[in-house]
Each structure stands twice: as structure tokens, then as C-alpha cells.
Amino acid sequence: MRKLWIMSAALLAFFTARGQEHNEPPYVPETDPAVLQKLDEWEDWKFGLLMHWGPYSQWGVVESWSICPEDEGWTQRKPKGIPYYEYLQKYEALGKTFNPVKFDPSKWAKAAKDAGMKYLVFTTKHHDGFCMFDTKQTDYRVTGPQCAFSNNPRSNIAKEVFDAFRKEGIHAGAYFSKPDWHTAYYWWPYFPPKDRNVNYDIKKYPERWEHFKQYTYNQIEELMTGYGKIDILWLDGGWVRPRKTQTKESLSWNKTQPQDQDINMAAITKMARQHQPGLIVVDRSVHGPFENYRTPEQQIPDKPLSYPWETCMTMAGSWSYVPNDKYKSVNTIIHNLVDIVAKGGNYLLNVGPGPDGELHEAAYTTMHNIGLWMHVNGDAIYGTRAVAPYKDGKVCFTRKKDGSVYAIYLLDENEKLPAAISFKGITPAKGAKMVMLGTNEKLRWKQAGDAVEISIPAAVQQKAWQHAVAIKIDKVS
Template sequence: MKKYIVLLLLLGIARMTQAQQHAEQDHSRYVPPTDEQVKAKLSHWQDVKFGLLMHWGTYSQWGIVESWSLCPEDEGWCERRGPHAHNWYEYKKNYEALQTTFNPTRFAPEKWAEAAKGAGMKYVVFTTKHHDGFCMFDTKQTDYKITGAKSPFADNPRSNVTKEILAAFRDKGLFMTGTYFSKPDWNVDSYWWPYFPPKDRNSSYDPKKYPDMWKKFQDFTYNQIEELMTGYGSVDILWLDGGWVRPYNTIDPAISWQKSIPYEQDIDMARIAKMARSHQPGLLVVDRTVTGEFENYVTPEQQIPDQYMPIPWESCMTMGSSWSYVPKENFKSAHQLVHTLVDIVAKGGNLLLNIAPGPDGEWHNEAYDRLREVGVWMDRNGESIYETRPLAPYRQGKWAFTQKGKTRYATYLAEAGETLPTRLKPDGLSLPEKARVMLLGPEKKCPVKNGFIEVSAKTAQAVGSSYAYVFRIEE
């Protein structure tokens, strides 16, 4: 009987998780932009397909989850460790003191940009500030920043790391640039007001009861975003996180974490977006999970939608198992990363892949290795990824489909170690006998017979082992 009850509980949790994923992938309420410059930039963003996200801050020194150990919630990702784990006030004091020892002397963003370019990435989003409030840019609104008086890296000529990173990637000529910015800020008194110690991730007070304090926080947020939009060169994407900071009428009760938001936390996105676009015309604004005119594309996290979505979207996922730096990371294989990218693009999305720098300002060596391996595949097969649009049936069996004009691409997702079969039938895609089929890589013609692609032994040998095999189809 107990086993039966446990099974029912597990099934219930699975159904709840599935329901929440479906709610987060719901595209029926998407509001397309009307600004012509925004529409043009969004179309270009949909062409580039593959981007780099980086979570980096003082937390990398402890090798812990970004920000969340400060949050007084009983959740696994908020778990505190160390000598002050059982005293939240002492823990927060010691966490914030990491500012005094954060000194990433190996910081060299050109190396990251070169590696990302080699992998075929074409845009970058950098965490200028996470929920803990530590600023990785030279803000004038707080001294809790990498350029602050308490920070040993402040004397380094490259201390304004956001500016250095965006410039390094921009200099490669291919990159769109984006600024991740956390709407909640757990360091400032106007959000976590010490008069009301925080109980959870939300503002520690009801903004409607204390409007002057909330207005102070709104202005703080506005001013920081304006700094990013005016002092850091051209910016293509404002990527906003912390979706519980939102108007109350936007809460979706079908999503468990939104249902727990206690009150209105509206930071006036209309005002922010208007200001930001006055400085950066055509700026894409991504107010994550807050459906409406300020979520120009949606961002399922650590998941790939079950099927094609006819709106602009991006899966943000980690290369390893953590968003933030951990000393021993469990990196995904290049095989898995390529399959992930192909799957996402076939369903109409982009992949934003996270790599976390360490406290010294360097990536794990394995991260460079993975990017090189992915880059080899992209060099041969990138035309089936970039500037393409999904082609029905999108994803079926071991196949993924894209198109560019009248040219179709059928990608066979091989199992690890699988060699190219000599006879293949793309599931759900009809192939006329007259179709001209070319295997990318060796650029070898493959005849079509009775709806099957025939691959000669010589051609199979020429292409060698691959994570996925791409056929260009023209008629």
C-alpha cells in the first residue's frame, strides 16, 4: 500500500512538472513587437541561433550556486553551507564580504570571444548583476561592485568587466551583445528593507503599503539600466531575470512559483523600455516569464519545448550542471551539445549556452575543448543552422528538419559511436526521385531511390564519424 501511495505521489509530481512546463511554453499570449527596428533586430537574432551566456560573480570563490544561498527559502538551491550556515545574518555578512577578495587576475575576455566564435556562437549575454546585487559593472548607484573601493580588482585597468567583455565580443564582428540584469536586488535596502527582514525571494515589504520606498527601488533599477544602455557601446539585448518582480495582474496561477508571489512588484517596464530604446534603438527587451509587450522572445530554462513553437524563443541551458562556477564540473559531451542545438533550431528556437568563469577569471579547460569540438561540426554543417527556419515535421524519430528558401536540410541525429547508415529514410519527409541530395562535410551527392537516401560506402567513409549527419535537399 505504501509503495502504491509513493507511486501516486511521484506520478502527481510528474504531472505537475509537466503542466508547469507546458504553461511556460504556452505561446498563445505572446505579443509581437510593433516597432520596425525591434522587429528587424528580432529577425536577425532568429538567424544567429547560437549564443553564449556567462554567470559570474563573487560567489564563484566559494564554488556555490549564484546568489540563491542568500535567499531564506526552504528550497534545495537555497541551501547554505560552511561555518555560518545556521545563522542567516552572519552568512549574508560573510557572503557580501567576498567583495574584498574577488580578484580575477586571469581575466582575458578576448580568449572567451575567440573560443565562442570558433564554436559558431554569434551572440553573448553577460550577467551584469545577479540577484545578490553585486555589480559586474561600474555603477554609480552602489559601491557593491567589482570597481568599488572594497574590491581588490578595482585597481586593474580592466576592472569594468562588463565593458571589457562586450567590447571583446563586439570586436569579433559577428556578435550581438546582451546584458543580463536581475530586477530583484537583495543587497539594497529599498528591496530587502532591514526594517522587515526577508522571508523569501520577494521584496521584504508590500510596495503598496510603502510606495515611497518602492519608488526609491524603481528609480535605482531605472538608473542602473540607463547606465548599461549609455556607457557600454551598442547593446542588442536587455535580458531581465527575476520574474517575480512583476505587475500582479501578470501572475499565472498555473505556474507554482508565480502563484506564491505575495504582492505587486511593478518596476514600470514601459518607462524602462522607452528609456533603454531611446539610447539603443531596436533593443530587444526580454522581461523573462512576464508575458506581454516587454518579452520580445521567451526563454524556457534548462529544457527544450516538446514541439515546434511559432514564436521567437530561446532555451537557456548550462554546458555543465551548474549556472555558476564549481571546481569539478560535469560538462555535457559535444555529441549532446550538438544534438541539443539541432533539436532546438528544428523547433524554431535559439540555444543560449552558459559557461561559468572561475574566481581567477578563467574557464575550465574542458569548456574550451567542448567549444572546439562543437566548432568542428559547425564548420561543416552550419548552413543547416544559421538563417534557417523550421520545416515540418520539425523533429521526428532521429531526424530534424530546417529550411532556407527552397533548400531543405534533413539532419540525422546519430547515436554515440554510430556510423552513417548506407540507406536512410527521413521520417515524415517526402523525397522525389529527382531531388538533388548532398551530404554536407565531404559534399558528396547521394541518390534518392524509392524515398530513401542512398549513401555509398565510399561517401560514408569520406564523412567519417559525426555527431549528426546533414543532407542538403534541393529540387
């Protein structure tokens, strides 16, 4: 055990130094005991669901970005060539026709639970400013009188979603966009927007910015007081930040002179935690005291990180609904999950509902098949931490809090379980017992030089194993 902890500590120290060598701003540890406890619980959950949904699903276009006047691949308007303000008018009118009559969050929640997901992050508002909750700050909302869905008894979508998921034992997280491209306090119609940032001079019009800060504060307080227990406040739009916190990456998001877009995160966080004690706050990409964990997007770090982190990734190709989107294979998703967890992270997997409120059938099938694996192998995933070395060849390692270790062998598509699995870097204690999850048969093992070789009985090999197998080692030296 002592050797195991020394190895883990050395690993964390190495990658802390590695981050500093690459000029990554240091992670600022949380000091609130209630938040630290919640973060520890969150690190046990490992697997969550992210959902991007809004009126844009009616067109099957990328969420919000097509109204951003930047010439990037993900901001293109459909059809191409349509004048900007004509497009903006049509896009904002989607809020009136949004009518997801098949909306049934209990079906989503049951599918997520079946997949083994432990927490949800739901988009209450994206950058376009359309609110999927019953805010009193604007009529540009799903419960607004102009919205086709407003007369539906389930019109307060965020509340219905959070309630349904909590009923299944899944923790609730609120995605909230700091920038708001609809409110005149951020994109003032007096000026044309130039890029994703505020479109007026904050120093010249400080009162307007103060209105925006209050608008943002009020909306977050509504979410923290009227929607039950919220475990995570997941803030997107990292260009809305104090000028002093700008990085090379965030400066690249400014086509004009960067401004001091300080919304007073200290006040927002204090208020939010008064209503939701222990709340995890994730001010994405703004490195500092309000980024309780970091969120690499659509990528998995090469090595373990020295702070809490979560890879957010699409289940298919797009964050939002696309009619014929192609979903990742279950094998790919399981391998991603094992890789992430072995490196000490969480996996937040995104799906986008369609305009009628339904998910692609492929989403339900994918989640069900993930669940088939998780129901057998979940003990190797939940409640684990990274252990050095996190991986050797096709074997990943996870550590339980009791000191036991899992060796997880990654199976290629249609690969049969081999007669022997070997790895280096983890040394079982003398007399250690090994068992493969999904069987009750103890496995024989031996030390072969600096490697460990585990024999797989023929009867175990012949089972229809898929994706990966997890072998529990009850004691390591």
C-alpha cells in the same frame, strides 16, 4: 514552395491552439519595425553563450540563491547550519576579495567564435545585487573602492567583455536582475527578508518602492549608454512584475501575500530603445509586450512553438562555477542544438568562469569540438526556420529562406554512418539534388512509398563522422 509554406502555417496554427488549450498566456507580438528586424536577425543567429559570473565563484556555490531565505534545494547554505545573518555577512564580503587576475575576455570571445556562437548574454548583475559594471548607483560593484579588483585596468568587467566579444563579431546581450537583494530599496534592513520578494509593504511605503524603480531605471540606462552596441536586454527575476500579470507559476514564488511589484517596464523599454534602437527586450516569464522572446530554462519543448523562443541551458551541471563540474558531452550538445533549431528555437548555452577569471579547461575543449562540427554543418543551422514535420525518427529538418531543406541525421556515440538514411514527411521535388555537407558528392535518392530513401556511398560512409550529418535537399514539393 506553396505546399511547404502551407504546412509551416498549419504547424504554427496548431501549436498556437495547443498553447491556448493549456492556458498559456498569449504571446504579444512586437510592433516596432526596428525590433522586428532585429528579432528576425536574432532568429538567424541560433547559437549563443550565456555567462554567469560574480564574487560567488570564490566559494563555488550557486549564484545568489544561498542568501535567499527559502528552503529549497538550490538555496542551501554551505556549510549547512550556519546562521542566516552570519552567512549573509560573509557572502556580501566576497565582493571585497573578488580578484580575477587571469580575466581575459578576448580568450573567451575567441573560444565562443570558434564554437560558432553568434551572440552573448553576460550577467551584469544577478539577484545578490553585486554589479559587474561601473554603476554610479551603489558601491557594491566590481569597480567599487572596497573590491580587490577595482585597481585593475580591466575592472569594468562588463565593458571589457562586451568589447571583446563584439571585436570577434559576436552580438552583445546584457543579463540584468530586476530584483536586487542588496539595495535597501528592495530588501530593507529594517525587516528580515521572508523569501525572494520585496520585504516591505509597497502600499505602506510607496516612496521606498519609487526609489527602487528609479534605481533600476538608472542602472539599465547606464548599461544602455556606456557599453557600446547592445542587442538584447535579458531581464531575470520574473517575480518582479505587475500584480495583474501574475500566473500560477509566479504566484508559487510568493511565500507571503503577492504584491504589485511594477517597475514600469514601458518606461524602461522606451528609454532603452531610445539609446539602443531595435533593442530586443526579454522580460523573462512576464508574458506581455516586453517579452520579445520566451526562454524555457534547462528544457527543450516537445514541439515547435508559435513565437520566438530560446532554450537556455548549462554546458555543465551548474549555472555558476563549481570546481569539479561535469560537462555535457559534445554529442549531447550538438543533438540539443539540432533538436532546438529544428523546432524553430535558439540555443543559449551557459558557462561560469572561476574566481581567477578562467574557464574550466573542459569548457574550452567542449567549445572547440562543437566548433569542429559547426564549421562543416553550420549552413544547416544558421538562418533556418522550422518546417513540418520538424523530426522523423533520427532525422531532424530545417528550412532555409530560399526554400531548400536540410535533413540532419543524428548519430549516436560511436555510431557509423549507415548505408541508407530514410525519412517521411518531406517530399523532394522531382529532380531534386542532394549533397551531404563535408563532401562534394551528390547523393542518390528514391521515393519508397511514403518515405524517402537516400543512399550513402561507401566512400562517404568510411569518413569519421561524428554527432550528426546534414544533407541538403535543394528543392521540395
